[in-house]
Amino acid sequence: MTASTTTTGERQQQLLDVAANTLAGGGLGLFQLPPEVNLVIASGHGSRVTAVDGREYLDYHLGSGPAFLGHAHxxxxxxxxxxxxxxxxxxxxxxxxxxxxxxxxxxxxxxxxxxxxxxxxxxxxxxxxxxxxxxxxxxxxxxxxxxxxxxxxxxxxxxxxxxxxxxxxxxxxxxxxxxxxxxxxxxxxxxxxxxxxxxxxxxxxxxxxxxxxxxxxxxxxxxxxxxxxxxxxxxxxxxxxxxxxxxxxxxxxxxxxxxxxxxxxxxxxxxxxxxxxxxxxxxxxxxxxxxxxxxxxxxxxxxxxxxxxxxxxxxxxxxxxxxxxEEPGAYDHLHAIGGRLRAGITTLGDKHGYAVQCPGEDAVFGVRFTARQPLRNWQDLLTADRSLGFRWAIELLKRNILVNPNEKFYLSTVHSMDDIEQTLGVVDEAFEALEQ
Ligand SMILES: Cc1ncc(COP(=O)(O)O)c(C=O)c1O
Missing domain, CATH: 3.40.640.10 (Type I PLP-dependent aspartate aminotransferase-like (Major domain))
Incomplete structure (x- = not known):
């Protein structure tokens, strides 16, 4: 096959193969996504990133937090x-x-x-x-x-x-x-x-x-x-x-x-x-x-x-x-979108019969599958079902929502309420998929 006929999906896979054989651990740290959802990011704009295979994701990881104004502001x-x-x-x-x-x-x-x-x-x-x-x-x-x-x-x-x-x-x-x-x-x-x-x-x-x-x-x-x-x-x-x-x-x-x-x-x-x-x-x-x-x-x-x-x-x-x-309104917007997303995830978890909590602040929070109340310390967090949290996150990744399983959701100032509503639609599907 010549380079000109290589599809974007194949190109991404080739890059992942090179990464696997050159980077210690195959990634940029201990953290690695499983092969079926692993990706190489080509670009990011606003609340979205695009992978080398052409798929666009709504990004709730934001580079682990730094892209707080979205990508390429x-x-x-x-x-x-x-x-x-x-x-x-x-x-x-x-x-x-x-x-x-x-x-x-x-x-x-x-x-x-x-x-x-x-x-x-x-x-x-x-x-x-x-x-x-x-x-x-x-x-x-x-x-x-x-x-x-x-x-x-x-x-x-x-x-x-x-x-x-x-x-x-x-x-x-x-x-x-x-x-x-x-x-x-x-x-x-x-x-x-x-x-x-x-x-x-x-x-x-x-x-x-x-x-x-x-x-x-x-x-x-x-x-x-x-x-x-x-x-x-x-x-x-x-x-x-x-x-x-x-x-x-x-x-x-x-x-x-x-x-x-x-x-x-x-x-x-x-x-x-x-x-x-x-x-x-x-x-x-x-x-x-x-x-x-x-x-x-x-x-x-x-x-x-x-x-x-x-x-x-x-x-x-x-x-x-x-x-x-510093401009007026930045933090009000974060509270509005983060508050809606947290409440939406908890309600949808409830709808599908999962005890899910979104502890943290509106701009940065976790999604934890546990009924333990209140979540006060590390031992309380250990009650969370991490394998369920992981499977749920994989369902989100399959549906183009970029998250780090069992870690945090980060929101940016450029995520819109439309982004949040779109995400909640996918969250609903992800809970549904867990049941199957
Ligand atoms: C609270 C806190 N402190 C320190 C660090 C380390 O920062 P860096 O990854 O830039 O070394 C992190 C990284 O995530 C963090 O979350």
Whole structure:
């Protein structure tokens, strides 16, 4: 067969075959869709992506969150095109990075100083280092089920298959030095008494408490974040909110605004750079001081530099993205479409006899097949029927709705109510297909 007679479907399959034999694991991470729905994306515009085989999907994954304004938003494209003609990286200061920092400081309640990093993983890794440099202590506390990226301090008790032996948890990944087990404590989410007890017991050694304020899809119960905040303040522990997902997504001021608790430091990624690689640590000037060579002698500095930190293309995209989000109505629209989709999925699940919940926020939520109420922590999430959730997601994928099975639905500012109604029609069919 000559190249000219290759169909788009065959071309996609050829690419998948090359991926299978060249990429470790055949994909871009551990995550892989099953062969019958696997795809290679060729382009994305607005709320839709098109695969190499020509199929168009309504996208509820949005690159795992960064494409918050949809794909190829004209304002982001224009900003990036303008910048790329002027060069892509300089290492020295550049105006887009300065303008983005200015916007972050203006919007973020704890934001007085910004330090750019390349990814969310780097942001949380360096935030914890800064906290250790500041306090002279070495341990950190995280919460069971909390996701803070891929570094050795983050991957403890993230996806355990049963309760952890609090405050100790198992490492999630092979290759993490066992010695780190002593440095990372783990508490159950939404249990203020347990968290405060662990903080009180280990206060002398604790540099930081890091928490996803909306933990994956779990809302913080009233009083939980405030109790953690108070305990950290009492003991001079740095409270870090990981806002890589929530920042600028669940509100302009992120989780800090939405839940009314202000940390000392917070990490950002995804939405802040319009789909380009950039993340940041933001915090009070006092806690960011270990990053400031103007204030501290060399031996007291926390090193956190990176070749592409604050690179002008990503920063220009970020300034453009935040400019759009600043316009009136963006968050009202997200509540309207996300609220409708969540309610619709739950009602349709009910119609077909499935106990389905959509925990989270309107702009980012999960679909979990469980009757457990309320969903407060990781152990509650473990009651969800993942194989049913997986099969349901595959039925959506077969019908051109792009989702990551058993993970999150992400909504963009450009999903329309028509998109949502179309999706609910497919959701109905997917539940129906489950029964067969
Ligand atoms: C809350 C949270 N923190 C940190 C990260 C890591 O970010 P990145 O994938 O950019 O390293 C993620 C990634 O999904 C995340 O959801």
């Amino acid at each position: 004209p304002k982001i494209v224009a900003a990036v095109e303008a910048q790329v003609r002027k060069g892509s990286t300089y290492y020295f200061l550049n105006e887009p990075a300065i303008r983005l920092a200015e916007k972050l400081v203006a919007a973020i309640p704890c934001g007085e100083r910004v330090h750019f990093t390349g990814s969310g993983t780097e942001a949380t890794f360096f935030a914890l280092r800064v906290a250790r440099a500041l306090t002279g202590r070495h341990k950190i506390l995280k919460f069971e089920g909390g996701w803070h990226g891929m570094h050795d301090y983050a991957l403890w008790g993230t996806v355990p298959d049963g309760p952890s032996d609090y405050p100790h948890a198992k490492a999630d990944s092979a290759g993490i030095p066992p010695a780190i087990a002593d440095l990372v404590l783990v508490a159950p989410f939404n249990d203020p008494d347990a968290a405060v007890r662990i903080i009180d017991d280990h206060a002398r050694d604790l540099a930081a408490v890091i928490v996803e304020p909306l933990q994956r899809v779990l809302l913080p119960e009233p009083g939980f974040l405030a109790a953690v905040r108070a305990a950290c303040t009492r003991h001079g522990i740095v409270l870090v909110f990981d806002e890589v997902v929530t920042g600028f997504r669940i509100a302009w001021g992120g989780a800090q605004e939405r839940y009314g608790v202000v940390p000392d430091m917070a990490t950002y990624g995804k939405a802040i750079s319009g789909g380009f690689p950039l993340a940041a640590i933001v915090g009070r000037a006092e806690v960011m001081a270990p990053l400031d060579a103007r204030q501290r002698p060399r031996q007291d500095l926390a090193w956190a530099s990176g070749t592409l930190n604050g690179n002008p293309i990503s920063a220009a995209a970020g300034v453009a993205a935040l400019g759009v989000l």
